[in-house]
Amino acid sequence: MAKARKADAPTTRIEKKEATRQQLIAATVEVIAADGFADMTLAKVSQRANVSRGLVNFHFTSKERLLVETLRHLTEEYRASWSRAIAGPRTARDKLLALIRADFSPRVCNRKKIAVWYAFWGEAKSRPTYLEVCAKADGAFAQTVEELCVEIAREGGYAVDAALAARGLRCITDGLWLELLMAPQQFRRDIAIRTCLQYLAALFPNDFLGSEYDHLTQAVLERETPA
Amino acid sequence: MAKARKADAPTTRIEKKEATRQQLIAATVEVIAADGFADMTLAKVSQRANVSRGLVNFHFTSKERLLVETLRHLTEEYRASWSRAIAGPRTARDKLLALIRADFSPRVCNRKKIAVWYAFWGEAKSRPTYLEVCAKADGAFAQTVEELCVEIAREGGYAVDAALAARGLRCITDGLWLELLMAPQQFRRDIAIRTCLQYLAALFPNDFLGSEYDHLTQAVLERETPA
DNA sequence: GATAACACTGAACAGACGTTCAGTCAAATT
């Protein structure tokens, strides 16, 4: 029984270390979402993670570093979400639909996570490190959306500025996130997706307009129902 | 010379009181933009406003109240901006254009102000008062945009969901604000306005598309040049 | 011109904050 152990309880030292590290990051997200950036405290984080006060500094050296690592975790999670989403479909049109689907998937698009995103964005101007971390992630996402729009415009023979179209789509999804944050009672996932589809249908009617419209919304929603 | 005094230096007590009150709110905006919500301190605010430490509590009772009043000031300033903008034009189309123009006017749409907006939004989930203040303002704005879209859709005979169209436009402007905050070097006012115009042109082609497209952008920009 | 009102000051206070570190104990190594 030297190396044998229960499957769900990692006992090796490095596994355990990484586990509590993730636990601390998760607790940080919880605390920021619950109390806001200004009232986020290492005492609260360690309490929510069920560890001692001093452990955060042991793992992350300082509060600021913990925050940066939390932001990195968020961006990586988001990147993984959309990059997984576009891996399946073949056509640019279907990839774009998958991207929208991923953007409103409950895993990344829920009020708790979005509150944390906005908290970091609000601090970004005064802490350039946050800006840097976000810029890298946003840049990759923006480029992907733009490439898809370019391809759709080219293949469909649309006379639209694809870069502008891509920027518009990204803005709409960001704005919808804000609506979930600020007016959660009137936010509905299906309406959010319809807002995006309406935009795409207006710009690329041959690809997104018509009988498939409602069908698409439906299909997108069905895949989301788990949460 | 009983009541006579220099025009630019208010000397009556209530005038002076209101002046320093506004000074404190302005200083709060400055500090949040410069240091972020988490590092905003009454000591910094009073220092930037050139008043003593204890004065904030004299005027606003508590730090939290100062923040609420600052948010109220921001929402009121924004409301005044767009409501002044739509007062001039006659047609719904021109009102909508004026609304967009106002949304990107340097007076309300600059990186400092937007950083503060996002700071408050990031805290809104944990402080319902912020949510309440914003909800009222956003509700009025949303309704106005929707009414304009409804009128354009009806008069132009467009077969679009006007509510959805209005929501999309609001989201685009919000998203563009985020771009100014997070990627200021690549943000350009003319591109932002074009992004909105492209959206409107796609939904209401007869009103926003065609030869006037570039002309409109130009006209909008000319009015903005002062800043 | 005397009195009252009041915007404003700045030192003082208690509490909470991030950070440090000597000590602990279980897991890895020998």
Next chain:
DNA sequence: AATTTGACTGAACGTCTGTTCAGTGTTATC
């Protein structure tokens, strides 16, 4: 089995926080 390693604890620290309040000087009132 003995030893070393290192993740983890929790009390202690200096600092900075929002808030209070007795005192001050100017403005308004009588």
